[in-house]
Amino acid sequence: MGTSTAANPVRRLLATVLGCEAIVIALAIPVAVAVLDVDGATAGAVCGGLAVACLLMAGLLRFPWAVAAGGVLQVLIIATGFMVPAMFFLGVVFGALWATAIWMGRKAKSAAPR
Known part of the structure; x- marks a missing residue:
């Protein structure tokens, strides 16, 4: 078995980004419904589904393919900007944090030390 997430700085940073991202995307639901008149079921399914996907991906980071899958998730979150325009900006910020976490980690x- 590989090293745990706690022992791997790349995984730790990526999991932190995904955890924060899950909170932000979940908070986009009431904004979409109350401010932008998006159907509640649509906003809940899209934003809620992505929030859950972020949390699941944080738990799957022990697999080598998860970093690439997390990158795809970043693109999907940017795409939520079509529903909540502020998510274009926030999605790009989290995408930059994702790339920075990979680099810094x-x-x-x-x-x-080895």
Whole structure:
């Protein structure tokens, strides 16, 4: 078995990004419904589904394919901007955090004593 998420700085950073992202995308539901008149079922299904996907992906980061799948998830979250325009900006911010977490985590992992 591989190292745990707690022992791997890349996974730890990526899981943190996904956890924060799940909160933000879930908070987009009431904005979509109350402010932008999006149907509640649609907003709940799209944003709620993506929030759950973020949390699930955070738990699946021990698999090598999960980083790429998380990248796809970042694109989907940017696409929620078609429903809640502020999510274009927030999605790009989280995409940048995702890329930075990969870069910084790998840098920290290579600097760690072996």
